[in-house]
Amino acid sequence: MSAFAVLALAALAPVAFPSPIPQHANPNPNPISFPVNSASQGHDLHWAQQEAARAKRRYSSESGSERLQKRRHGHGSRHIRQPRGIASLKAWGDSYSIRAEIGTPPQQLDLYVDTGSTDLWVIGSCDDNSECGNTATFDSSASSTYTPTDQLFAMNYIDGGRTTGVWGGDVVRIGGQAVNTYFGISKHTTNWGTAQSGLLGLATRAGSSKRVEPWWEAASREWDDGQFGLYLGRPGVEGSVTFGGVDESLYDGGLTYYAHTAMEGWEAGWNIATGGVAVNGRRLSSTVRMAVLDCGSTGIVGPKAEVDAFYAALNTEVIDLKDGSYAFECSASLGINASFTFGDYGGTRLGALPEQHFYLRNADLAIVRGSGEDFAATGGYDALRGRPGTWCFGAVSSWESTTEAADAWILGDSFLKNVYSAYRVEPRGVGLAPLKSSAGGEGWEGVPSAADGVSSG
Structure with a gap:
């Protein structure tokens, strides 16, 4: 698919600041955050292990006493x-960034995007060059429209990293949208080490550590079409976010919209019901579960019994690595034909929707590949030592715990790169459509080598 150009639009007139930041305590002591890896580092097996664990740890602090609620969903308007x-x-x-302009005059900063978290934050100053010496920072003193607050900002990362600072307010312009909003300004970061300057959360207000209205929700008050569309390009192919609509040139057919559904404590995310994974068009479970669409997670995480069934359906040797991860022999070009299913599940519909399969490219089912010795030496997986052939570290992993999260699917980039997704404000839901084309081949040759950039961690 050709690179997608930015649509140059005049900035909207800034709206008034939202109400002051609430003073009540954060109801979630372990907010969802977005630990990132350096874009300059190779995707070695150590990195793959961290990625496989990250989504599980990202959601393991979420709790809920209710099982998945069955909700209605249906076709959206084609107007x-x-x-x-x-x-x-x-x-x-392993992630995607977007260009933002903050303050007056505007300061350009690149931010990671994340549909799995809410808050917008930027690095305001760097106190450790090894962490952020190559990172552009936001200088609040250089902006004539900056509004300070006395509220502390803090975000914890699942790898032990942390960013701390203060909340401030200013005009933030992204994709032709200009909104006065509050955001975190980090004064200290650990375990960052990237050239990106912060994060743009695209989940809803319920997930904010201070219940601050997220940037995109404030912008949506000016949209004629209350949704944003997301296309995750592959390396070398530019992706896009369309605010206030969708880009119909990127997908086949129409979007099918599925209603928001969530367990208690999961209300902030973009969650819909799924029939789970299928191989060659056959669902591997009859259970309907919650799926969290999260572009801040690299792979896919699911219930262990269903993930075990997925790997058992592959026509190749599979090794359970006993930490929620799996390796499979991938010397041959496997015709896996994997998909995730959505549709008319037991009265969860607005209209009669047939079961729909959204297929994944084979190479998206692996994070890194290498020899058995690579896996043993780099990742400590002795079960692969001395095994012949080429092995792939699976992008689909399973929960290790028995928490409420273990009943859900987390659909990260391995899934989202294969669809166009739309996130609708009212009625809240997610629209999905297959892309017109997928960049790259179907084999394993495009999967990074486990031996490249070997880390000793």
Whole structure:
């Protein structure tokens, strides 16, 4: 697919600041955050292990006493509206960044995008060059429209990293949208080490550590079409976020919308019901579960019994690595034909929707590949030592715990790169459609080598 150009639109007139930051305590002591890896580092097996564990740890602090609620979903309108603005996305292999302009005069900063968290934050100053010496920072003193607060900002990472600072307010422009909003300004970061300057959360207000209205929700008050569309390009292919509409040139057919559904404590995310994974068009479970669409997670995480069934259906040797991860022999070009299913499950519909399969490219089912010795030496997986052939570290992993999260699917980039997704404000839901084309081949040759950039961690 050709690179997608940014649509140049005049900035909207800034709206008034939202109400002051609430003073009540954060109801979630372990907020969802977005630990990132350096874009300049190779995707070695150590990195793959961290990625496989990250989504599980990202959601393991979420709790809920209710099982998945069955909700209604249905087709969305095909009425064509003019998008309010489009911003390009840059692929970094394990994450995606967007360009923001903050303050007056505007300071340009690249931010990671994340549908799995809410808060917007930027690095305000760097106190350790090894952490952020190559990172552009936001200088609040250089902005004539900056509004300080006395509220502390803090975000914890699952790898032990942390960012701390203060909350401030200013105009933030992204994709032709200009909104006065509050955001975190980090004064100290650990375990960052990237050239990106912060994060743009695209989940809802319920997930904010201070219940601050997220940037995109404030912008949506000016949209004619109350949704944003997401296309995750592959390395070398520019992706996009369309604010206030969707880009119909990127997908086949129409979007099918599925209603938001969530267990208690999961209300902030973009969650819909799924029939789970299928191989060659056959569902591997009859259970309907919650699926969290999260572009801040690299792979896919699911219930152990269903993940075990997925790997058992592959026509190749599979090794359970006993930490929620799996390796499979991938010397041959396996015709896996994997998909995730959505549709008319036991009265969860608005209209009669047939079961729909959204297929994954084979190479998206692996994070890294290498020899058995690579896996043993780099990742400590002695079960693969001395085994012949080429092995792939699976992008589909299983929960290790028995928490509420273990009943859900986390559908990260391995799934989202294969679909166009739309996130609708009212009625809240997610629209999905297959992309017109997928960049790259179907084999394993495009999967990074486990031996490249070997880490000793």
